[in-house]
Amino acid sequence: MSAKLIDGKKVASELKEQIREDVDNWVNAGNRxxxxxxxxxxxxxxxxxxxxxxxxxxxxxxxxxxxxxxxxxxxxxxxxxxxxxxxxxxxxxxxxxxxxxxxxxxxxxxxxxxxxxKDVDGFHPMNVGRLTLDQPTFKSCTPAGIFELFKYYSIPTKGKHAVVVGASNIVGTPMSIMLSRENSSGKATTTICHKFTKDITAHTISADILVVAAGQPNLIKAEMVKEGAVVIDVGINRVADETSDKGYKLAGDCDFESLKDKVSWITPVPGGVGPMTVAMLMKNTLLAAKKSIYPD
Structure with missing residues (x-):
């Protein structure tokens, strides 16, 4: 099996174009x-x-x-x-x-x-609480961007076993919440792993969807995932590279080379999740201007 590449740069470009059109329409309607x-x-x-x-x-x-x-x-x-x-x-x-x-x-x-x-990052306790209760809210930009990728590539989450590695308030925790919630189009059975999890492989090997945001380069190897899994690599790490003019290269939390011939879909680093995060920040800012979530 050879994985299909989830091109976040391409999807973000199309999303930004749609946002630009929405902003123009908003301004042309007489709004600032x-x-x-x-x-x-x-x-x-x-x-x-x-x-x-x-x-x-x-x-x-x-x-x-x-x-x-x-x-x-x-x-x-x-x-x-x-x-x-x-x-x-x-x-x-x-x-x-x-x-x-x-x-x-x-x-x-x-x-x-x-x-x-005005919390367009989606980090405020009010917005996190509303997310947990499956209510309309500003969603943390990286998890929201990942769901846009699922939608674009028609990757289903309903009924799947999703495993999130990393429990940060910025990515891991809101991602796990969204994966399990109906209004986020998640509806997956969700497991969240962190630095205190014993034998992470015992969890990752059963994942239909694996989201990794641990901040540890090449943490996830081929033997830790099952055939045909979907892998979303949120990590972006600098690792030494003597062949680079900068002296380093960017690497994800997953060993891309060992995984690409085993999984069904995978995000590259860079060019995967990163561009989507900024695009979703733009979307949240437009929603804030329109007061779509919190009307006056």
């Missing part, structure tokens, strides 16, 4: 352009790179955006005061606080200070 406010604390190079990518896609789809930079010495009180100002600014539709934050700041406290109606 959706506005995404990004907040960065400090100057972490990786965070700056991610913000540049998000800003570029905002421009592509016609969403206005601006980034506020705060020093990494900012206090928790000062940071929350800035977020409160954004909450009270009616010209701002979506708020994104770029993670991670400096160690003296609590990401949980900062996220909770965001107005849940």
């Amino acid at each position: 352009r959706p506005f995404l406010k990004v907040l960065q604390v400090g100057n972490d190079p990786a965070s700056s790179t991610y913000i540049k990518a998000k800003t570029r896609v905002c421009k592509e789809v016609g969403i206005d955006t601006d980034t506020t930079h705060l020093p990494d010495t900012v206090s928790a009180k000062e940071l929350k005061n800035v977020v409160t100002q954004f909450n009270n600014d009616d010209s701002i539709d979506g708020i994104l606080v770029q993670l991670p934050l400096p160690s003296h700041l609590s990401s949980h406290d900062v996220i909770e200070s965001i107005d849940h109606r």
Whole structure:
């Protein structure tokens, strides 16, 4: 068996084009352009790179955006005061606080200070709670992007055994919730594994759908999955590569080379899940502007 490639870059491109058309229609109907406010604390190079990518896609789809930079010495009180100002600014539709934050700041406290109606990342407890209850909400962008891939490639989840490796609040936990929920088009029997799980292979080997977001390069090998499984690799890791000008290459959490001849579908790294995450952020920002989820 040779796996079919799940091309997230292609799907994200088509999705962004649809969002651009929706934004144009929204503006042509007399509304202002959706506005995404990004907040960065400090100057972490990786965070700056991610913000540049998000800003570029905002421009592509016609969403206005601006980034506020705060020093990494900012206090928790000062940071929350800035977020409160954004909450009270009616010209701002979506708020994104770029993670991670400096160690003296609590990401949980900062996220909770965001107005849940502007939480386009889908991290606020209100939105996570509504997701758990299968109610309309802003969905975490990476899991939502994965479901768009399932839809595009007609990969069924209903009645399947789905295994999620990694229990983060950003990917693993919301992914497991969505896989098990009817309104998320999941309806799968779902298992979630984490660093305390004993014998991960005992779980992954039975998965019809395997989603891996563990942050450990090449964790999942061919002998850990069954023939014909669907593999979604969320990981993006830098591994040493002397042949590269940068001295490293990007690798997923799955051993792509050993898996590609055993599974039915697989996402590459890069070019798989990553582009979908940013596209879904754009979709959430448009929904926030339209007040589709939380009407006034």
